Amino acid sequence: MELINTKDISKKDGRQYIIFYLGNEMFGIDMLYLQEIMRIPDVVKVPCTPAYIRGITNLRGTILTIVDCRLRLGLEKSDDTESSRVIVLTAEHKKLGYVVDQLVGVISFNENELDKGSTSETAADFVDGVVKIENSQKLVMLLDAKKLLNLRDEESLKEDVEINKNNNPDIFSEREEENTDTNVEQLQMISFKIGKEEYGIEVSDVQEIVRFSSDVHEVPNTPPYILGIISLRNKVLPIVSLRRLFDMEECALDERSRIVVTKIEENDFSYLVGFRVDLVLEVLRIDKNAVLPVPPLLNTKDSEEISGICKLDEGSRLVYILDPKKLFKNRLRENVDILRTHADEQEINVVDAKDEDEQLVSFLVDGIECAFPIVDVKEIMSSTEIMVVPKAPDFVEGIINLRGVIVPVIDLRKRFGLKEKNLDDYNRIVLVDISGRYTGLIVDSVKEVLKVGRSQIDSTPEILMDEIDQRFIEGIVKFDSSDRMVILLSVEDILSGKEKKELMSIDKANN
Template structure:
């Protein structure tokens, strides 16, 4: 009997041990966190990581619960406020705040919480359904309850799948479909471009209060003056030095010094216009870049022979007459500029640096090649609204002009239309892009510009806060923007994630700027 009793005890012990092991195997891990005065939990499985709340880029036309978009190791991450979703009071993120990154196989999302408490292992016996509280609490977003876990009598387990479906239904679209939409938007043939051959397309800039222009085909891009310019010893005074532009050396010259004008330190308005002739490229520093103009060739005259000079002063090849001749703009010949001793000196400086680097065995390559015109890059005009940067394909921009001091208001015009202006004898309807994107209105300023697009045959201007630069963006940095809403996904389908520059440029498709029902009204307005 004693042996049988011992065997029975041993079997009971084995079964108890097995049950304990099985119970331990079923332990589930949860991340617990606090939002407002409530404690919540989420199953560990969809939690990709937990990060400090990053800086974000605000997105127009997005749900109000979206704080913005952040860069997470080269990938775009939407950042969402759980406080806003739950209707809690707003609170500025502090050192304790965290973003819990949830990845359910579509678009990873970061949810801002006030504080992450801990990661806990929970015995299934401490997990209950929501039936006990369903009569008093809306349990639509709650998948279960944790009882007596982590020192809390009850913790609600959030169902992030339902939360995302409710708040961001458009994100539920699979990434493959989203990519297809963005690809179609990028590849859409632009049959709306103006093919008129009797116009010049010019980049207009200013130096020492004088206006100049360069034919846009000769302009590779327009960039901001960098913080670091490498000055070259014993170089001519008009050679400012060299800068790095996408892993190549770009020589810089000052147009002020080339023309013998007083020198001036670069400021926030200064820009570098990168011009090219064949395989050679040079950055020319201007006081400011003002507009992109379309000018009738009948308004352009050749430089009078008696004023045209040989050598370093022959850069101006034509004179453009605007505003009935009240405004004269000098058109610079890039071909003549490249014969200027200043340009030759700058190109020679870069060649010498490249030769020295090669002799020393360094990896710096300063060869000027046709890479700038590679099919792997897109050229976009970058403009600003508030603190955010946006871009449009350069081919979609008809021109960029100053905001007129007075716009004519038109009765019964579409609500978004600010008014109309006379643009070289044609009526141009003008809309405020801030209003179109649901952004806060601001007072007019000298930095604002009107960007003119041709949309379904209707030429329309949109006011932006300022035009920053013309930028070449490598296609590897362009990705589909998170699918946040139907309107946003069409208008802002793509994003240039320039990680090294710590910049995100939201790429806008101008063809979606005007609602279909507004086009007819605008066409009638333009024809009036």
């Protein structure tokens, strides 16, 4: 906590207030609510929040919402300076950081010195009274910390929950009846490119996807397809080049190169291996009966790792499904000890039942990193031609034809009220199920597949829940080793109940 100049503290026995400037006006907040004072941190912006909410930051493992005090009080916005600080207020398990222009010090006064009269018109809703600094003509407007923290009684909060349920009954309803394909067994895959060919590995075998780092340590006396080992979150991860494994020429690294981290299980033993691939494409979800067996001519001993072939886009696109277990069984048997390097150490960290791992698909929307649980992502596809639908709801960009199914598409930039931009090669359409309706969500780019523990997911700060029209934020993912935070979105709450009904109407209009 920063030290405050307290040479002007009044010696009277009374309540103490921390004093600060906003422009030329002085304000104060009861010291009882002050947790600490800090310099302005880097923040992650949150979509659909009021202008006075700057974003969220990771304060020693706690998600802290940062508020611009000027804008919150209805004052004119101003740029930060070297004197700007964040005062962290806390009460009743609520915590908020308010950005102020400059700290002054601490004053103490008695209750009878408090003037409940004239206050600034702009800040009137938050001002509890006015006090004059001793031996000065300066007035200090004392702010109500409870109002700044948006504290309300428990009964009001219960009423809000009931109102939300009544206004959005479809959120709590069963969706199985609307999904006619639930009896069809499906295969979900991460697809990627190696050279000109497209391959896929089942999501259940993929732990995560990370950017390829050049910090690979070579291991002597290994075949060329074993690139070496890297350190991934204090664990040793062997890296295999699928290009070299498939007798293809190695290509230069670029920003699209990725490592697909896969878990290999052998009898009662398991270990992780990272496959270096050229480009991760999509998350595919297809019917298992659409997977074709490998033709006998190709089903040789050297290609047993291909367990099936998918035909997509009316046969113009082929995806070879890889089975990591068979891949290791045939080609890497002689080097399995290298791939198991420190495997025992990898298995020491037993996951607590209360902290089960969860896989997320992260993506960017106007620089904001968001994510969906991977179980809610049906597919991820490249941007394609979107047909505009007359009289469609404002939030619908248009429709696409997905293998004979009409799918409405929503631009998340528009949905969140962010700056719009033209689609490019980086844009992706994330296909999700909203109340039993296949829906495409346009994002700027898909970043990676994350594996996080549930303890890393914090609940949404209450101030955000109070201010966001649609409670679509399920939580905030935090990382102990960095300031990175990811906003976990709820697929079902992206749209309101009314908007979901409007979405369903698109089917009727196009049938």
